[in-house]
Amino acid sequence: MNVVYEAELVVSSREFAADGVLALTLRHPLGGQLPAWEPGAHIDVVLGPELERQYSLCGDPADRGAWRIAVLREPAGRGGSAHVHGQLGHGDKVRVRGPRNHFRLEPAPRYRFIAGGIGITPILPMLAAAEAARAEWTLLYGGRTRRSMAFRGELERYGDRVTVVPQDESGLLDLAPVLDDLPDGTLVYCCGPGPLLDAVEERCPAGILHVERFQPKGRPADQQAEFEVELTQSGRTLTVAPGVSVLDTVRAAGIEVLYSCTEGTCGTCETDVLDGTPDHRDSVLTREEQERGETMMICVSRCRGKRLVLDL
Template sequence: MSGYEAELVVERREPVADGVLALTLRHPLGERLPAWGPGAHVDLLLGPGLERQYSLCGDPADRTSWRIAVLREPAGRGGSAHVHERVGEGDKVRVRGPRNHFRLEPSPRYRFVAGGIGITPILPMLAAAETAGAEWTLLYGGRTRNSMAFTEELTRYGERVTFAPQDETGLLDLGSVLDGLPDGTLVYCCGPGPLLDAVRKRCPAGVLRFERFQAAAQPTGGDAEFEVVLVQSGRTLTVPVGVSVLDTVRAAGVEVLYSCTEGTCGTCETDVLEGTPDHRDSVLSDEERESGETMMICVSRCRGRRLVLDL
């Protein structure tokens, strides 16, 4: 996890689709920014209660600037509206990161599937796959062609990219790219929850890598209180029913990094030293969940009576 946090300047602000703004951020003194890889995101600290995560969608080799894209969501919680209405060229925004739970793993071939603003973490993955000489295709869907960001940028890849606006082609034809996958293929998907669920149903075990921008539905009921032992702090706390580990440790005065509080950003990831987490996040892979080595304390709980955490 990167501990970098700084005020960056909005060097460029440009519309890249209906309701989507791309921001190019630079350090005001021209300092180099931390390195990052495809799939990484940063936190924009827009104000009290307005911390939002956006995927980096520029060139990882460019250490002078970061590019993000922000979809305005009328039914959102205010972060995207703030960016669209109050952040202009020359303004400073506080940024933390980068962080990456959606890394591009080496593979001889890839199938990329993006829905809407889910194209943002996929963009640098395509360039990396191209550089590595991998065989790949992208299926990119959206409501309308005008709502789909970076289409002009993607045309340079020719027939490997299939654009599928829903008003022209209907729902994405997932079978055309996911059925009969050759051995060694990895599938990377980012987009709305229903798209991710549909892709998961079609993919063989172990081949899918995905990122959610919205939290997955969580189980309700059946929770029980449990104990958390905080090794670094020397504290033992009780986590009540209906209260998160995050809220419990913060109420006890233990400082921890957090952001989304929905299990989607990975900021609050904490090492588990003993006990079995009840994972309820939308970040960790199946393998990471099975290992039980870390958990997102904003949403995940305990499968038992006691967890020992590195806090």
């Protein structure tokens, strides 16, 4: 959960990558290099008081002078995309933190990439990495309309390894040809709307799927059990009351901790678990990572017993 970098960057360019999708290039105002990142990474963008959002880096990891993000305008959203589209212009400064990566591309001889809508953003640099590694790969990319699907021009260089499926022309994505009878050693990477990720999870064998969610998946509603958290760095033991998160309990005690989405999707509040069994309710950790119980997202996850010991 350590922050690698925090600074004010300047918007050096902005252009539409598709209908409703604005691509921004961010640079340091004094020039120089930005921190290195790997495909799948995202940054926190601080747009104002109580207005912070996470966006995937979708440029070239080898370009250490710039970070590129792409933001979908969501009229029914919570204000982040409207701010970026309407108020963040060329030359403006914006505070960022990161990068972080909970969607890292693992080495494999072959990949199946599936993207829905703005979910193409973390996938885009993965394609270049897979290509550089000479892995076998394909991309199935769906969207509402052809004009709404970002970076189609950049994808043309990959030829028939990329299948573009606009819903208004061809309907929903057909997952069977991509996910049935996968060769040994294949990893599947998927990012997009919740229903697409749910469908892929239902069809994909365990252990080979990596997903990134922009919205939290359904979580158990029960938050009535009280439990204690021992904070080893702070030397405090706190009681987490029913209906109150670990994050809110820790902050109410005056202990500073990094957080952002408060929905279990961004990974900012990830905390090491030294003892106890977390009740994982996040949308970040893989099933295997949750089973190991080494970390937890304290904004949503709770305790399966009476006590947790956290590295806070």
